[in-house]
């Protein structure tokens with residue numbers, strides 16, 4: 001059984017934090033009426049602590065730093081990276097919401113290594129989130145770093161807080177869209193984006 005960690009100087013800060021989270025997970029299990037000494041639960045507090053570290057790793061990443069590989073290029077675009085899968089944690093219930101993000105931008109002077117767009121989605125999803133904020137943050141980060149003529153992001157997700165509990169609507173999808181620059185008001189560009197990611201405008 002885990003004891004509450006007491007001497008921060010013995011462990012480095014991240015191990016201390018992991019041990020404290022594990023301790024509190026163990027307390028939650030106890031309060032839920034579980035027998036924390038049974039075989040299947042012995043390592044669960046530490047597993048949950050490690051899982052949270054993984055799922056919340058984006059908290060410690062500056063999203064602008066992720067777009068660090070840029071190239072001077074006269075391409076006009078659009079550059080569209082579609083079907084980027086992500087897993088995030090709903091900040092209201094701390095359960096996953098997951099789905100795909102589709103991102104496009106119109107380069108002005110710079111393009112970015114395309115994997116960095118997917119890394120940006122990872123950094124912004126690996127934290128406690130709401131889908132609307134995540135979608136806006138994708139657009140705002142690309143706008144700030146690349147200064148393109150326009151950016152648009154469409155995120156489609158299933159929220160387990162709506163499927164497994166509460167209103168219980170498995171299969172329901174939430175779609176959010178954010179845009180800036182030329183993508184904000186140019187109907188043709190928005191329409192082209194929706195077509196190219198396999199969605200027609202409704």
Ligand SMILES: Nc1nc2c(ncn2[C@@H]2O[C@H](COP(=O)(O)OP(=O)(O)OP(=O)(O)O)[C@@H](O)[C@H]2O)c(=O)[nH]1
Pocket residue numbers: 090091092129130131132159161162165166167
């Ligand atoms: N706008 C938005 N809402 C979200 C997101 N994730 C979860 N929610 C909603 O956050 C709300 C929290 O509502 P509350 O009434 O405080 O919590 P609750 O009693 O657990 O609500 P129910 O889920 O309706 O049972 C719920 O309506 C969730 O569906 C998200 O990414 N964006």
Ligand SMILES: [Zn+2]
Pocket residue numbers: 090091092093094095159161162
């Ligand atoms: Zn939720």
